[in-house]
Structures are given as structure tokens and as C-alpha cells.
Amino acid sequence: xxxxxxxxxxxxxxxxxxxxxxxxxxxxxxxxxxxxxxxxxxxxxxxxxxxxxxxxxxxxxxxxxxxxxxxxxxxxxxxxxxxxxxxxxxxxxxx
Amino acid sequence: xxxxxxxxxxxxxxxxxxxxxxxxxxxxxxxxxxxxxxxxxxxxxxxxxxxxxxxxxxxxxxxxxxxxxxxxxxxxxxxxxxxxxxxxxxxxxxxxxxxxxxxxxx
Numbered sequence: 232x233x234x235x236x237x238x239x240x241x242x243x244x245x246x247x248x249x250x251x252x253x254x255x256x257x258x259x260x261x262x263x264x265x266x267x268x269x270x271x272x273x274x275x276x277x278x279x280x281x282x283x284x285x286x287x288x289x290x291x292x293x294x295x296x297x298x299x300x301x302x303x304x305x306x307x308x309x310x311x312x313x314x315x316x317x318x319x320x321x322x323x324x325x326x
Numbered sequence: 327x328x329x330x331x332x333x334x335x336x337x338x339x340x341x342x343x344x345x346x347x348x349x350x351x352x353x354x355x356x357x358x359x360x361x362x363x364x365x366x367x368x369x370x371x372x373x374x375x376x377x378x379x380x381x382x383x384x385x386x387x388x389x390x391x392x393x394x395x396x397x398x399x400x401x402x403x404x405x406x407x408x409x410x411x412x413x414x415x416x417x418x419x420x421x422x423x424x425x426x427x428x429x430x431x432x
Contacts, residue, residue, distance in 0.1 A: 232363045234372045241355055247348060256338050256352050261375045263337050264329065265413050269420040273328035279357045281328070282407070284417065307421045308414070309376070311407030320365045321380070322402050 234261075268309050278316035285310045331357070364405050376409040 232240075238257050242250040264274050264282065274282040289305040313321075331353045338349035360378065363370050370378040381404050388399040409417070 232360075232368055232370045234374075237356075237359055237363075237370070237372070240359055241352065244355060245352070248344070248352065252342065252344070253352070255342060256344065256349075257356065259338055259341055260334050260353065260356055261372060263334055265375060265416060267329040268413070269416045271421065271424070275328040275330055276357055277331075279361060280405075284421075305425075307417055309407070309409045309417060311378075311405075313405045317361055317364070317405060320361065321405055324365045324367070325403050 271307070276314070278314045280311055280313040280317055282309055282311050284308065367403075372410075374410060374412045376407055376413055379406050379408065380404070381406050 234257065238250070238254050241257065242248070242253040245253055248256070267274055268282055268284060271284055284307040287306050287308060290303050292301055292303040293299065294301055331350075334353045335346065335349040338344045338352065339346055342349075344352070360370050364378055364380065367380060369380065372378075383402050383404060385401040386399050388397055389395065390397055
């Protein structure tokens with residue numbers, strides 16, 4: 232499912248919002264989550280899961296092609312931890 | 327403070343003027359739709375944000391961390407998230423600025 236398919240499915244289920252409103256709202260939700268994560272804050276959706284930044288300290292890496300040592304700068308990567316309800320539902324669905 | 331569904335609904339009210347009930351319903355539906363899609367075994371690709379994928383794991387030996395007892399962890403499917411380039415770049419930029427500001431303040 233892509234973002235536009237998500238918007239379509241939500242618009243079909245919505246009776247009081249126009250598809251344009253649903254489109255805008257989905258973009259707004261994703262933007263809100265992105266800004267929050269970029270600023271280093273967590274996103275917590277009960278039952279669904281949480282997003283948080285994890286710190287990756289600077290390290291000495293190697294260019295795999297040349298074997299040359301290079302400094303890999305510290306960075307932050309977003310991590311998603313599925314909530315218990317979502318984890319359980321996904322497992323139940325394949326049993 | 328972590329961002330919650332209530333904050334997202336409030337933001338839709340402020341930014342778009344959706345009434346609070348509509349805003350709350352839409353935020354609920356947003357996460358419900360993504361969940362249902364993953365439960366159905368389909369990946370979710372949200373351009374600009376990231377992809378939710380599914381990983382099938384074999385059963386493996388493990389231990390109950392509380393008792394130390396050996397148990398078999400059953401085969402399972404888990405949802406994973408990989409941030410898209412745009413989100414990763416935004417995080418990098420913001421965090422670099424933050425680190426630079428902290429270095430100046432120190």
C-alpha cells in the first residue's frame with residue numbers, strides 16, 4: 232500500500248471529509264511525525280507502536296572497495312518498535 | 327513529551343480546521359488502516375516518510391530472561407520500519423545543527 236492508496240482507502244471510509252481533505256490530513260500527519268522525530272522527540276501510538284531516534288556513535292569504518300579507513304560520523308537513526316497489539320495481531324494472522 | 331494521536335488530532339484542528347471529532351476519527355483511521363494492511367501481510371510504503379515491511383522469522387532457541395529457563399521462541403512475523411531518504415536527511419540535518427549549537431554553548 233502506497234501513500235496515495237492509503238489516502239484512497241481512508242477517503243472511501245470517510246463520509247464527511249472530501250478526498251482533498253483526507254489527502255491534506257495524511258500529509259499533515261506524516262509531516263508532524265517527521266518534524267517530531269527530526270527534533271529528537273518520540274512518537275507514541277498506543278497499540279500501534281513507537282518511533283524514537285537511536286544514537287549511532289562515530290566509528291572507524293572501511294571503504295569496502297579500497298580497504299581504506301574512513302571516519303563514519305555519529306548519526307541518529309529512527310527506530311520503530313511495534314506495539315503489543317500490532318505484534319500479536321500480525322502473529323495471530325499467520326497462525 | 328512524546329507525540330500522541332491526541333496531539334496529531336489537535337494539529338489537524340489547528341492547521342486545517344477539521345472539527346475535533348473528525349480529526350480524531352481520521353488519525354484513528356490512519357493508524358488502523360496501516361495496521362490492517364500489515365496484518366494482511368502487505369507492506370506499507372509512505373513516500374517521504376518510510377516503509378513498513380514484514381519479516382518472517384524461524385523458530386529459535388531462547389531463554390526466559392527472568393528464570394533462565396530454556397524455551398523455544400516460535401516462528402513469527404514482525405513488522406519493521408525503514409525510514410526513507412527524505413526523513414533520514416531531515417533527521418541528520420536537524421541533529422547536526424543541534425550538535426553544533428551545543429558545541430558553541432559549551
